[in-house]
Ligand code: FAD
């Protein structure tokens with residue numbers, strides 16, 4: 001008898017094809033995956049350099065070409081989900097017939113594990129910078145016209161700047177610009193704006209540089225990274241968010257998405273740890289949201305309050321957590337997200353394990 005040994009393989013490599021009319025060039029990528037969405041498609045097109053990266057599970061497929069003729073940078077992208085086909089339409093600058101699509105550039109037509117794919121940065125323009133608290137600001141960046149990039153919920157990007165002749169890279173988490181815009185998650189890719197809430201550390205290496213950027217200056221922004229998966233929110237009944245300081249940033253889109261798109265949700269609670277009242281990010285928006293949506297509750301905990309503060313105080317502790325983490329039903333499906341300074345997150349995770357929450361019920365955001 002022949003015994004078949006079936007190796008566990010990853011997804012098979014996509015392939016591509018292209019066709020043209022007088023005025024348009026259409027690139028078609030066949031992903032062979034049925035669950036591809038626009039979230040998985042990253043396009044960067046500047047001058048004649050065209051780059052399309054498709055994320056398929058833990059793999060990345062890359063098309064990277066110097067196009068044979070000039071096109072407009074802005075492209076339109078469409079995903080035919082049920083057949084896993086991606087169509088990218090480029091507008092020719094001249095109505096000539098192309099003999100070939102372009103010359104291959106580095107790693108063109110490659111399919112590699114995501115972790116081995118190099119980091120790619122595109123230059124985004126600073127559109128606005130607004131104070132949020134005394135030391136945090138909301139930065140709005142605009143993607144270049146030829147870029148199509150959606151950052152999945154719970155993921156972050158890297159900013160790259162040259163400081164004193166050295167390239168410095170730091171991670172930041174995109175958010176929405178408000179908690180209250182009709183409870184809708186703004187479609188980040190359609191309007192091309194990315195919002196970041198960033199704390200400026202006067203003696204820090206990177207953030208003073210960011211703070212000194214003028215409107216119109218550029219920042220290099222990477223493709224998304226991170227291991228949070230939106231599927232962790234499916235069927236969720238109780239969402240608990242434990243945030244300290246700017247550790248609030250990944251919670252924003254998770255909260256908005258859960259409240260708007262997870263029908264099974266009964267309760268979403270945020271325990272927000274800050275030093276003083278002046279350090280609380282978006283306090284009035286959070287209070288307004290809890291007033292408007294009764295499923296949402298917020299509790300502020302201060303580590304260095306003034307004597308006027310009559311709310312909760314201290315660092316994260318088993319007592320605070322056991323009181324806060326009450327399931328709405330005995331067996332309800334819960335997810336606890338935790339993010340903040342490393343000692344906060346590490347202590348928090350240990351306390352959560354002691355309170356008998358399982359690994360699957362906890363997601364920690366770390367570097
Ligand atoms: P650093 O130079 O790193 O210094 C930070 C602070 O530590 C300063 O007060 C500095 O004086 C002090 N310090 C530095 N070195 C030492 C030392 N050896 N001993 C004692 N103190 C020291 N931040 C945000 O504001 N918003 C976000 O959305 C965000 N998202 C993130 C996502 C991820 C995945 C991670 C890992 C971090 C994120 N951060 C975010 C933090 C961010 O990446 C930077 O760490 C932060 O902006 C500080 O950078 P910096 O270079 O200005 O400061």
Ligand code: NAD
Nearest residue numbers: 244245246247273274275303315340341343344365366367
């Ligand atoms: P902060 O210094 O203002 O402190 C906020 C709160 O954190 C404090 O009030 C306290 O409750 C808690 N805290 C601070 N130090 C603690 C300690 N040693 N033990 C227990 N609790 C402690 O915070 P910040 O300056 O806004 O820093 C936010 C941190 O979150 C940064 O380290 C940043 O890198 C991290 N962050 C990580 C991610 C991520 O990994 N995805 C995203 C955003 C921010």
